[in-house]
Amino acid sequence: MAYNKPVPRKGQHHEPFWEGAKQGKLMVPRCNDCGRVHWYPRLICPYCHSTNLDWTQASGEGTLYTYAVQHRAFGGWGEEAPYVTAYVDLLEGDRMMTVLRGVDPSRPQDIQIGCKVRVEFEKVDDETFLPFWRVVED
Numbered sequence: 001m002a003y004n005k006p007v008p009r010k011g012q013h014h015e016p017f018w019e020g021a022k023q024g025k026l027m028v029p030r031c032n033d034c035g036r037v038h039w040y041p042r043l044i045c046p047y048c049h050s051t052n053l054d055w056t057q058a059s060g061e062g063t064l065y066t067y068a069v070q071h072r073a074f075g076g077w078g079e080e081a082p083y084v085t086a087y088v089d090l091l092e093g094d095r096m097m098t099v100l101r102g103v104d105p106s107r108p109q110d111i112q113i114g115c116k117v118r119v120e121f122e123k124v125d126d127e128t129f130l131p132f133w134r135v136v137e138d
């Protein structure tokens with residue numbers, strides 16, 4: 001079945017992200033001046049406003065910062081509801097919004113803030129893979 005959910009537009013300045021995703025690597029922008037990683041990709045560092053940025057491969061590990069159960073949605077996501085959206089703190093710093101896998105949306109009380117999560121990639125087509133995060137055991 002064809003992928004039927006919204007896909008972010010690919011901009012020229014985040015090409016390394018898309019190329020990494022094809023290989024199962026989470027690529028994130030890092031500032032060469034202050035050393036911090038940021039998410040989402042931007043042309044300037046949100047911390048020090050430098051434009052001296054590079055890409056680095058993140059570990060793909062993080063912890064759950066917060067989450068919410070989505071009971072209603074449109075299009076392809078509507079077919080998957082209920083599902084859990086979350087913010088994940090990347091091991092390298094900053095925070096990524098995601099759909100959280102490996103949890104039961106009907107049992108939100110079982111989802112633990114601070115639990116370990118790992119990135120995985122879902123195929124949209126041969127050129128496009130999207131990151132999602134899954135709860136993993138310690």
Ligand SMILES: [Zn+2]
Pocket residue numbers: 031032033034035036045046047048049050
């Ligand atoms: Zn910076």
